[in-house]
Amino acid sequence: MGWRPPGKDCGLCGARTCEGFLAAVERGEKRLQECPFYHEGGTADGRGAAVHTGRDVLGNTYDFLLTPLPGEPSARKVVLPFRPDLVERWGIDAGDIVLGRPEGAGCPVQHVLRVIDADPITGLLTTHVVGPAHSRGKECLDVKAYHIVGFEGMARTVLRPPTFGMRQRFLPSACMMALTHTGVVNLVIGRGEEAQVRVEDIRL
16 A cells, blocks of 8 residues: 555544554555545655645645654644633643634634643643544543644755744644645754754744
């Protein structure tokens, strides 16, 4: 099987994870076409042509693909709820599942986030995007809306490498809409095809 799903674990195919979906395909219980990200021209890593051409689903170019830090499910996403007091009031902590829409950036999609770290003083949450399948049958804390403060992950250069101090266009690999984001690169560690980066002041 050459094509693979993108690893978003979104649950839209009916399976809890992308690996579970592939296992169901191998058993003949599902077809590849049931993955909403499937297309005939997809590459072996399943992310589709946009990852490799430097164009997102709308045809907009981007400089680099933002992928997870080694061993993590998604790039780290730092968010600030519109009501930061809820972090302390609700006792939000590492491991909690938080729901909300990044209204500050203008994204129309509700996100499901797993908290890595929560700061009760500032209300900042460091999270992984884990997808809707992780919210099913679990207690979730719905903060309704939040600002995206920044991302941290590995930048896989497509058109231009990340450059410290520059506002650049990038595509988070966990973005279910496959839309280009922009942000100011304020940390670059390493060189070559992949470097660890932090990007802040996020906009769509």
